[in-house]
Amino acid sequence: MIRGALGSLWNIIIEAGRLAGLSLGRGAPACSRSVKALASRVRVGRERVVFDGVVALISNEERHFALTLFRDILRIRLIEEAIASRYAEQEMRCPVHLSIGQEAAAVGMCAALTPDDRMFSTHRCHAHYLAKGGDLKAMMAEIYGKAAGCVGGRGGSMHLQDQAAGLMASVPIVGGSIPMAVGTALSDSLDGNDRVSVACFGDAAIEEGVFHESMNFAELRKLPVIFLLENNLYSVYTPLAERQPARPLTDCARAFGMTAEAVDGNDALAVHATAAAAVARARAGQGPTLLVLSTYRWREHCGPNYDNSIGYRTEAEFEAWKVRDPLAVLRAQLTQAGAIDAAVEARLVDELTGEIDAVFEFARSAPFPVPAQAQEFVYA
Numbered sequence: 061m062i063r064g065a066l067g068s069l070w071n072i073i074i075e076a077g078r079l080a081g082l083s084l085g086r087g088a089p090a091c092s093r094s095v096k097a098l099a100s101r102v103r104v105g106r107e108r109v110v111f112d113g114v115v116a117l118i119s120n121e122e123r124h125f126a127l128t129l130f131r132d133i134l135r136i137r138l139i140e141e142a143i144a145s146r147y148a149e150q151e152m153r154c155p156v157h158l159s160i161g162q163e164a165a166a167v168g169m170c171a172a173l174t175p176d177d178r179m180f181s182t183h184r185c186h187a188h189y190l191a192k193g194g195d196l197k198a199m200m201a202e203i204y205g206k207a208a209g210c211v212g213g214r215g216g217s218m219h220l221q222d223q224a225a226g227l228m229a230s231v232p233i234v235g236g237s238i239p240m241a242v243g244t245a246l247s248d249s250l251d252g253n254d255r256v257s258v259a260c261f262g263d264a265a266i267e268e269g270v271f272h273e274s275m276n277f278a279e280l281r282k283l284p285v286i287f288l289l290e291n292n293l294y295s296v297y298t299p300l301a302e303r304q305p306a307r308p309l310t311d312c313a314r315a316f317g318m319t320a321e322a323v324d325g326n327d328a329l330a331v332h333a334t335a336a337a338a339v340a341r342a343r344a345g346q347g348p349t350l351l352v353l354s355t356y357r358w359r360e361h362c363g364p365n366y367d368n369s370i371g372y373r374t375e376a377e378f379e380a381w382k383v384r385d386p387l388a389v390l391r392a393q394l395t396q397a398g399a400i401d402a403a404v405e406a407r408l409v410d411e412l413t414g415e416i417d418a419v420f421e422f423a424r425s426a427p428f429p430v431p432a433q434a435q436e437f438v439y440a
């Protein structure tokens with residue numbers, strides 16, 4: 061989901077556009093083209109639009125949309141880096157599974173959804189929660205174990221939810237998100253509405269029987285569900301090649317006759333274009349899609365540190381993936397289109413850092429849950 065108010069930077073861009081006689085909306089455009097398509101339009105000689113000292117080689121709508129994705133990825137990155145840098149203070153007492161390096165998957169997918177669409181996440185849920193529009197204060201309070209947390213301080217980092225934003229639950233049981241999304245998709249299908257459900261999961265989850273059962277049922281009933289597989293090549297320390305036969309992961313959908321697409325999970329615009337097509341199919345009653353996103357986790361499986369030195373993966377592999385940093389990929393696309401420069405990015409960082417610092421202060425100083433209420437919401 062794209063947040064509406066984007067701050068002073070956007071006002072400046074929009075105002076400059078108006079001065080140049082251009083119309084720029086503030087909301088999220090239904091833009092589904094990748095920059096590859098945009099680049100080809102540039103080559104055939106599209107007019108150059110100048111405003112705010114920046115040369116734009118793509119339409120205002122496309123610039124605005126791509127910049128919004130960049131801001132969303134940057135925000136998640138800065139929040140998780142802040143978690144990592146403060147983790148040693150030992151005030152966040154839950155485990156944390158950071159999404160740093162994988163943010164484009166969440167942001168590209170969620171840009172194709174509305175708040176009414178429902179998403180289910182995993183142990184690695186921060187990016188999904190934030191991209192879906194989850195409340196940052198409630199997330200940080202949860203990670204600090206405070207009563208103001210999104211599940212009352214009872215769950216911690218692996219159990220984020222914001223049902224108003226459509227982030228229904230985060231389930232650390234590997235594969236657990238998958239049947240839940242199929243369940244809400246079944247409910248929406250029976251109700252006859254046009255909501256879409258998304259199951260987020262990693263490459264290890266396709267080793268669980270429930271993945272295959274869910275895929276079978278979803279295709280049988282043509283349910284409006286997206287299976288969003290983020291293949292970061294590892295289940296904790298075990299590489300994919302030691303766990304599964306070599307074949308394209310999209311083949312997992314073939315057994316069920318399901319549509320599947322493979323996409324560069326670090327290219328937010330490509331993810332969005334592919335996700336938007338899958339969402340359109342789901343809304344049109346044409347059934348589910350398996351999206352296989354290739355990506356890479358930068359930090360250790362669980363925790364704030366880097367762990368390449370322990371030997372399960374190589375520094376060279378990590379460096380090769382770092383070149384494909386989702387922020388760098390989108391920054392290059394925007395720069396090529398004349399839509400961002402260092403000054404614009406620095407102002408974004410300033411704006412976001414202010415927000416993040418204030419939220420950490422809020423979470424740290426918020427009260428803990430009352431012990432007498434510890435057994436509330438315990439049903440068995």
Ligand SMILES: Cc1ncc(C[n+]2csc(CCOP(=O)(O)OP(=O)(O)O)c2C)c(N)n1
Binds near residue numbers: 184296361
């Ligand atoms: C059913 C189940 N088995 C094992 C675990 C322990 N476990 C937690 S995360 C994880 C690896 C998950 O890998 P993947 O699904 O690829 O997600 P990633 O951590 O790479 O994002 C495992 C095995 C678990 N939580 N649930």
Ligand SMILES: [Mg+2]
Binds near residue numbers: 263290294295296
């Ligand atoms: Mg994995």
